Amino acid sequence: MKVILRNLTSICLLFVMLFAIGCKDDDIDSGDNYTLTTQTDVDNFTSGGSIQSLVISGEDILDLSPLKFTSIGTLIIKGTGIQKLDLSNLTSVAEVLTIEGNAKLKAISGWQNLKTLNGTILINNNPLLTDISALLNVERGSGKLSVINNESLGKDKPLENNDYSYGLFPLKYLKDNNLFEGTIRCSNNHSGSAQLVDNIGKLEEGILSYVIDSKEALKNFTPGNTIVNNLTLKGTEITDTELLLVSEKVKEIRGTVTFEETKITTTQGFFNVIKINGGIVFRNNTPANGDAIDSNGIRYYKRVNGDLIIENTPIKMWNTGSNQDSFSGITEVAGDFRLINNSYMGTRGDELNGFPLLASVGGDLEISGNPNISNMDTYSMSLKSIGGDLIIRNNAKVNSLAGYESVKSIGGSVLIEKNGTSVSGIPDYGMTGRPGWCMVKAWIEKGIVDVSQVTAKDYAGNIVDLSIIDACDGMNPVPDDGTPKSWTLASQKELLAFVNGGAKTTVIDLTILGPNSEAASDITLEAFNLITSRVATVTGTITVDGINDWNTTSGFFDQINCQGGIVIRNCPNLENMNGLEGYTEIHGDFIVENCPKAITGGAAGWAGHSFSNLVKVDGNFRVIGLHDKFISENTLPNLKEVGGDFEFSDCTNFWQLYNSDAKKGLTLERIGGSLILKNNPSFWSLSPFYTLTEIGGDIIIKGNDIPTNSEEWRAGLDIIKYWLKQGIVKSTATISLERKDGSIIDVNSLPDSNGWTPAN
Known part of the structure; x- marks a missing residue:
């Protein structure tokens, strides 16, 4: 205990200081850290003055009034049975204040001596909480103050008699009086509460919540204001057409927008027209196209100020790296983020790559029941903070904990169970970029999560013994075993x-x-x-x-x-691609993309072969974004078969793969996938493909210089009609033809053709 003795002689003061030094093991100073788990612990905790850290957790803890300390660095109060939280002696918090998951807590009040509040303050997931008036005592503060996910707190009403003690008004008081420097956030509290501090007390009459569950309900939907509180769109009669009609009547949603059991196929024309200030929920939707919902309407959102829930809904999460697709620009989800039973993710061979910038989840993060996701890779560069629980369970292909290497804070518990299979479940250690249970062990050792809050089970539901696993940091944790x-x-x-x-x-x-x-x-x-x-x-x-x-x-x-x-x-x-000249077959994809100087062989003054010896590619063959002129009849003279797609796109200077005069070049016989020729402005002929006997997929030809009619020295688009007639292209194939000027060509409008062969 630190004691200040006044009006004593200097000799007495010196004696007291020497005594304190000699008894430092029993004193409490800025290095002390404590955990209290029972009411008895609280009653017996007599430390006063300043302490560094205190965690209070336990359902039988009902009263904190016995606590005597006055200032603290970190104070965490979670999972208690307290109804009224009163710390009458507390004067300041320096780093962290967390009040979370207290099922019976109704009031955070009193605290009459609290004057300074700094750092990260989180009041989260206290379902009965209605009173946070203790914040009115703060005279100065800074940092990040979040009041989120408290479902009974703050149903909005106008300020009366300058009384800021009700609901969320203490937050408005701090902001309006410039008493807290930093970020003050409120989100996903009472369904009728404000989602922004500036809106507290200002949810005008006429700004109501609505449920639209049919075309008839939409027809009768006449809100008194273009701003609504919560909006639920529900039922199989809600399609893309209905979304557009809603966007004509609503310009802002202050609470949560929910799509439930709808047939929508796109978010465009809705999210990029209506401002969503709260949460976003997709639940039990079945897109009318039989595929998945296009989420690109959300591409300009930087944060979700509430829950983000995608449950039993196939939805596309594009990410091209530009952060202008789907959810790829989102850095923060204030409430829960749950991705549950999304059958679409992973079907293209990707992982959960839709949230490359997501750094913070205020509530729970749950990834459950997704049959095709194998890892969460793009979290690894960004995700640092989870305010609630981390839940990863029942994902049949998850085979590591890749994506969580940067996590530094977990406010709740960790539940990881029944992921992967006996052949490819989460390993004890893993490898570089694919860490296993060793990383959870590191979280425990670093204090990111308490061991009592961790449930770790393998693919079959058997408990993983973390005590025998060494901690790792996500790098290769064990020597290579060969x-x-x-x-x-x-x-x-x-x-x-x-x-x-x-x-x-x-x-x-x-x-x-x-x-x-x-x-x-x-x-x-x-x-x-x-x-x-x-x-x-x-x-x-x-x-x-x-x-x-x-x-x-x-x-x-x-x-x-x-x-x-x-x-x-x-x-x-x-430039030099000659390291590939020894390959005649590629048993997978062969892709060269965005390498503008790459030389493909046979260029003037170029002695090499590049990939001109290729005979067969089992997967996709793609050449994209080559801007030099070294693509010619010498590029692929031996290629006979491509098992997947054959693509040349965005190659600005190339104009032929077959030389009609020399009668040499590409003589391809089979394409198992699609033929794709896009945005090659100088490419002038389909002659390279005259030897084809099979195209297994679609045909996409856009933005080239290919003529409609074949000529003696070059094949035009009309041979596609011949391919259809001969069964070289399936009648069910999608054929997309577009001129360089953007005009669409209907394959049925093309002249009849007998194919094209080189002139004698």
Whole structure:
């Protein structure tokens, strides 16, 4: 205990100081941290003055009035049985004040000595709470003050007699009187409460909540104001048409918008027209198109000031890296974020990549029952704070805890159970970019979550014994045991740890993400060139993305035996592709994208072959964003079969793959997927495809210089009609044809054709 003695002689004061030093083990100073779990603990806690940290948690704790301390760094009160929370001796909080999950708490009042409130203040998920008037005593404060998810608190009404003690008015009092410097947020409290501090007491008459559950209800929907509180759109009669009609009548939703059991297929024309100030809920929707809801209408939202719930609803979560798709611009969800039973996510082979900037979830974060999601990778660069529980369960393909490496704070409990299978469940340790249970152990050791709040079960529901697992930080936690694994290297640290991790080895998939990739890593060309000293064979796919100064594939692909796919993206200085000339077959995708200088073989003055020896590609063949002129009849003279899509797009200077005069070039026989030719403004002929006998997918030809009618020296669009007649293209295929000027061409309007062959 620190005691201040006044009016004593200097000798007495010195004696007291010496005595305090000698008894420092029993004193309480700024380094003391305490946990109280019973009312007896509270009653016996006699420490006063200043303490650093105190956690109060336990359902039998009913009264905190015995506490004597006056100032504190961190104070957490959660899961108690308290009804009225009164800390009459407390004068200041310096760092953290959390009052959360107290099921019986009705009032935070009194606190008449509280004058200073700094740091992160969270009042969250106290369902009976109606009174936060203790905040009216604050005379100065700064930081972030959040009052969220308290369902009984703050049904709005006008301010009466200058009495700020009701509901959320204490927040307005702090702001209006400039007593708190920083962020004050209120969200998802009483259904009739304000979602913004500035709106407290200002929810004018006529701003009501509505449920529209039929076309007839929509017809009779005549709100007295273009601003509404909560809006629920419900039932199978609600389609895209009805959404547009609603957007003509409503311009702002102050509370939560809920879509339930609707047939909508798009959010565009709604979210980008109506301002949503509160939560967003999709529940039990079945899109009329039989696919999934397009969520791009939400692309300009930076935060959700309430819950974000997607339950039993297939919804697309695009992310191209521009942060202008779907949910990809959202940095914060103030309430709960729940993704439950979304059958769509993962069906394109992706992971949960729709929230690359999400840094904070104020309530629970739940990822449950999603059959196709394998990991949550894009969280790894951003997600730092979860205010409530973390729940990951019943996701059949989840095989690691990738995506949570940056988490520094969890306010509630952790429940991870029944994910993956016996073959590919969450491992104890994992590998770089794919951490396992060892990371949960690290959370416990770092105090991010208490061990009593962690439930860890394997794919079958058996408890994981964390006591025998060492902590890890998400990097490769154990030495390489020689078993082939997949590796994603997204930093210089990861790459060097991998290169120095053992002898030459076989890996499954190998992904290197450089400075010009979405990961924006710090991998240098010098470090990248070390990879061949570690990798002998890749049985899956090699992906090289964003290595800025890389200019040749020689010394890389000719040193690694790649038995699967090859993907090269976002390498702005890559020219020499001759490291690929030894490949005649690619057993996976072959993609070269956004490498504008890449030379594909056969250019004037160029002796190399690049990928001109390719005969077969089992997966997709895509060449996108090559802007030099080195694409010609010498590029793919031997390619006979592509198992997936065949695509040339955004190649500004290339004009042919077949030379009619020389009668040489591409003589492709089979495309298992779609034929895609987009935005190649100089490409002038379908002659390269005259040898085709099968196209298994669709045809998309847009923005090229291909004529409608075939000519002696070049094939036009009319041969597509011939392909249909001959069954080379399935009658069920979608055929999209568009001229360079943007005008649409109907394939049925094309002239009849007998195909095209080179002139003798």
